[in-house]
Amino acid sequence: MTTGETALPVRLDRESLTPLAVQLADTLRESAADGHLRGGDRLPSTRALARRLGVSRTVTSAAYEQLHAEGWIAGRHGSGTYVTTSPPRERPARQVRPGTRSERSDLLELVPGVPWAEGLDRAAWRRAWRAAADAAPLSRAHRAGLPEYRAAIAEHLLRHRGLDAGADSVLATGGTTAALVELAGSVLDRDDVVAVEEPGYQRATHALRAAGIRVAGVPVDEEGLRPDAVPGGVRAVYCSPAHQYPMGGRLSAQRRVELVERARAEDFLLIEDDYDGELRFDVAPLPLLAALAPDVVAHLGTTSKILTPTLGAGWMVAPSTVTSAVLAYRERTGTRPSPAGQRVLVELARHGDLGRHLRRLRRELSERRSMLVAALHAAHIPVLGDDAGAHLVVEVPSAAAERELLTRARERGILLDGLGRHFAGRPSSYGVAIGYSGCSREALPGALDVLVELLAEQRD
Known part of the structure; x- marks a missing residue:
């Protein structure tokens, strides 16, 4: 294939699980990023390109539409499609995101968001599923969640998170x-503005935008989200105060008070994502925003990380006005969280297996984190993030350094997660968020040796 004076090879793997349109868009994007395609180069028409590649025009049209939306290409009326001179932002290296399957099954995933599933007591796991299956099939939906599940979560929150919430205050969710998504559909309106952490959890950002909500990025530092940077006029603030994702800081007591005071004065909702708040190793789990200000906080938790x-x-x-709105939303849409997982959690809690697993989990992850931190510090590599959770952060000086690190790690059989993708806007820092719970204990030392070597090379 030729584009102007530029020869550009395009290889499509028809046996790959990645759609052909995605493969084509990735190839053209990477060619523009590495200089094989330059600003002003003319691309062939979607019809001509489809003919050359032996694919349907649907494939080439979808690839062009994606690149056009990202700002890599632009159409000129009556002239054709051209590579732009200035893409809107620097793009991190293509990678498999946490939670998705790598094209190479042999890659060791050192990415955040993967739980220590191998540490689950399999006998307890099987017992919980058998007991859950003994319950009679439901004849009606429980929109708020199974009563026994809500009671088990209320006990869990009191025991492990210090939140005294009665079972009637708990709603079951899907995570x-x-x-x-339910809050966006029930208590927020299209075009409302929600402040989000920057960098932050991009699935939350995408979920809000998909509901027509506008997001405003708020910078974070070692003390978490900066309340002074929250713009006026927001309807809600989404944050992860116990363990900011992905940078790993905790929201200081002073900032918690400041954020609550602003929420009350300006009448906005604080959405507290406590995705791994049970996993602290230096001190007891930090108090929840919901315990400090139950009148303005919607607290969210999940079993997926623990x-x-x-x-x-x-x-x-959440406040009763919020939970009532969510229940009304579920009634209107006919939705409700699946009761199967709720029943299993109830059985794990009933027999004490949930508490025992959390104690083992904290010990295991604390030891793994200590192993990583010691090795990185020995190589004079600074580490960001509190002594908590299942990931830590190491910064690198530039987007190019991040891309090189991700690529070289992948060549050595390790999948890492770059910081650049965690920004909704232009990234202001680069590096890797290193998850240490998803791999086996046996594989971790060897992977750590490679990781330290690659990071040390970045500093030379």
Whole structure:
């Protein structure tokens, strides 16, 4: 294939699970990023390109539409399609996102968001599923969640998170993102503005935007989200105060008070994503925003990080006006969280297996984190993030350094997660968020040796 004076090879793997249109868009995008295609180069028409590649025009049209939306190409009336001179933002290297399957099954995933599923007591797991299956089939939907599940979560929150919320205040959800979608559909309106952490959890940002909500990025530092940077006129602030995702800081007490005071004065909702708040190793789990200000906080939690995403179970504790709106939304849309995972969680809690697993999980992840931090510090590599959770952050100086690190790690059999993709706008820092819970204990030391070597090379 030729484009102006530029020869550009395009290889499509028809046996790959990645759609052909995505492969084509990735190839053209990477060619523009690395200089094979230059600003002003003319691309062939979608029909001509489809003919050359032996694919349908649907494939080439979809690829062009994606690149046009991203700002890599632009059409000129009556002239054709051209590569733009200035893409809107620097693009991090293409990578498999946490939670998705790598094209190479042999890659060791050191990415955040993967739980320590191998640590689950399999006997307890099987017992919980058998007991859950003994319950009679439901004849009607429980929009708020099974009563026994809500009671189990209320006990869990009191025991492990210090939140004294009665079972009637708990709603079952499908997880934190699912709960956010319900909040967007019930208590927020299209074109409302929600402040989000920058960098932050991009699934939350995408969920809000898909509901027609506008998002405003708020910078974070080592103390978490900056309340002084929250713009006026927002309807809600979405944050992860116990362990900011992905940078790993905790929201300081002073900022918690400041954020609550602003929420009350300006009448906005604080959406607290407590995705791994049970996992602190230096001190007791930090108090929840919901405990400080239950009148303005919607607290969201999930089993996917402390147990497994298999359950698809989470929870919400919020003011009665919010929970009533969510229940009305579920009634209107005929939706409700699946009760199967709720029943399994109830059985794990009933027999004490949930508490025992959390104690083992904290010990295991604390040891793994100590191993990583010691090795990185020995190589004089600074680490960001509190002594908590299942990931830590190492910064690198530039987008190019991040891309090189991700590529070289992948060549050595390790999948890493770049910081650049966690920004909704232009990235202001680069590096890797290193998850240490998804791989086996046996594989971790060897992977750590490679990781330290690659990071040390970045500093030379």
